[in-house]
Amino acid sequence: MRISVMWAARASVVSRLARAAVVAWLLGLSALPAAAQSITRPFSSLRSVDGAAAAAHALVVELSAREALSGVHLKLASDVAPEAGARYVVWVNGAQVAQADAKGQVQTIPLPPQAFVPGTNSIQLARVPHSEKIAAETAYSDIAPIDNMRSSISLDFAGLRPNPAPTLAQLPLAFDARSWMPRNVTVVLGSGLPSPQRLQAATLAVESIAARMRQVDVTVAYKGTSPIVKREGSGSWDIDKDTARAGDVLLVGTRDALQNALSEAVAEGINGPFLGVYPANEGRSVVMVLSGVTETDCLRAAQAFADTSKAFPRRADMTLDAATIVHAPPAHLAISLRHSDTALVRAALNFAAVHVRATGVLANFAFTFSGDFANADFFFGPATSLDAQQLGQLPSLPTLQPGQAVSLSGHSSGRPFVAVLGSNNAAVTHAIDMLRQPAVWSLFAQGATLFDSATESAKPLAVAERSRIARLRLLLADPLVFWCALTTLLALSYIFLNMTLKEQVKKRINQSSSADPSPKR
Known part of the structure; x- marks a missing residue:
């Protein structure tokens, strides 16, 4: 009884804190539909190994304030077939919200979405005879015998809640670690070919978003110099509707490079390392601007954005002064691209997002467009672009069919590197996208891998040293x-x-x- 009271009190406190933490985000906002989705996770990913939740045998469900929950369903797979007349009882945040007759070893129970709050939620399950009276202690004395691997929770989302006036202080909510919905980020690098330093800043920003949201996929779209962001005479944002509906937008570049994408008011305020966040798609998407007068300013802004220990002000934008301390990631990785082709740049940006999700390590990427292996940790490019000297630094390369790519380990001047080579640039991009699957990333990390976009498959590749x-x-x-x-x-x-x-x-x-x-x- 004492544990039950403590858990109920804890749930009540958590509920109040969660509501207080997001009141600025939700105040006056309605959950309007946009890109509705349903996400499923196994119970095993929601169990705590210690603490109050473990003691209460509770599932812990973290919810983002930005996502509008519209439905909850529990799929229960029992370890033991339920006895005749048994029923399931469900508590959310200490309050009983549902009960249903136990029917067979697998069944689905709907829960009211209004019982959940942004932040931390607890779910407790009990299975009891119909004749037994339900009390607070029941959640502890009659724990439902559930298989955590086969049981799951499915959350239905109506979309993202609109926020017409986001601030930098709300960045932890905009890119929330508690998110369930996958996120698409469209990167805009401005006019002209992307410089290595501008691409480095964009990669760091993408990494920081993916690091904040490691539970979900962060996919990067990059369309080169295509004008997806325009400036109206009134100074308001005019973003391509499909791009805005697809997700958030990240603008990285100097003030001059982004001159056709920034509103006049924003452009006039850029006099140094600049960070700004603005609404799009009626507030359901955000436009993040990392800019400056120089490329160095842009990189410094990206480093500040990636620093999760930094507290930002409650306003839409800011300029870093010379006294502001920013921290660059200690890890370093170098990527060599055959050239600054749109597909290869997109591959590099997505690789950064996949790498940080798989490893948990935020890295400081450096880029070259020289197309060689010197001082590179990774090389992306078509297999046909390699010269004889480069081929000599790799094991025997198989003949690639259209849509295929291969990853091979090699050495250049004694330095190890991994080359991702495709039948064309698009095949390289598709291979990087396949790395989002944990099994494929494991293959890639272990050694040579053959990727096939036609069959959406990846398999280990036996390689031999050249005679x-x-x-x-x-x-x-x-x-x-x-x-x-x-x-x-x-x-x-x-x-x-x-x-x-x-x-x-x-x-x-x-x-x-x-x-x-x-x-x-």
Whole structure:
């Protein structure tokens, strides 16, 4: 009884704190539908190993204030077939909300969504005979024998709640670790080809979003220089409707590079490392701006955005002063792209999101568009773009069919790297997207992997070191090596032939002198 009272009190406190924490977000807002989705997770992912929730045998369901919950369903898979006349009783946050007859080993029970609040929620399950009176202690004395792996909870979401005036202080709510719905982020790098430093800033921003939301997929869309953000004469945001409906928008670039995407009021306020957040899609999406006068300003703004320990002000934008301390991630990774093609840039951005979700490590990415392996940890590009010298740094490369890609480990000047090579750039991008599946990431991390977009499959690839003859062929396939070898061979042939001719001429002269019968004087 004491534990029950403590848990009920804790649930009440948590409920009040959760409501207080998000009142600024929800005040005056209605949950209007946008991109409705249903998300399912197993009970095993919601069990606590210690603390009050574990003692109460409760499921812990974390909910984001930004997502509008519209339905809840429990799928119960029993370890033991229920006895005749048994029933399930369900408590949410200490309050009894549902009961249903136990029918078979698997059944679904709906729960009222209004019983849940943004923040932390608890669910307790009991299975009792119909004749038994339900009391507060029942949740502890008659715990339902449920298989946590086969049982699951499904949450229906009407979409995202609109927020017409987001602030930087609300960034933890905009990109909430408690989110259930996958997030799409469209990255805009402004006019011209993306510079390595601008791409570095964008990658860090994407990483920080994915790191905050590790429970869900964060997918990055990148359309190159396509004008998805425009500026109206009134100064308001005019974002492509499909892009705004798809998710959030991340603008990264200098003030000049983003001049066609920023409103006049925002552009005039950029005089240094700048962070701003603005509404789109009637407030259901946010536009995040990381800008500055220089590329260094942009990177500094991205570093501040990625610093989860930093408290931001309750306003839409700010400029970092020189005294503001920002921290760059200690880990470093270098990616070499064959060129700044749209598909390869999109692959690099998505790889950053996948990498931080899989490893939990926020990395400081550096980029080059040189297309070589020197000083690179990863290389992305089509297999046909490699020259003979690069092929010599990799094991035997299989013949790739259309839509296929392969990841291979190699060494350049003693430094290990991983090359993701595709039949074309799109195949590389698709291979990176497949890494979102934990099983595929595991294959990728273990060694060579073959990706096939036609069958949506990935499998380990057996690779072999090149034979001496194969290495010699690759060596001679290099034009520089070939012509140097040919020139050397011709020079040696000329010298040998010249020496041979001289010996023959000398021999004939000697023979001619010996055969001359005329007397010597």
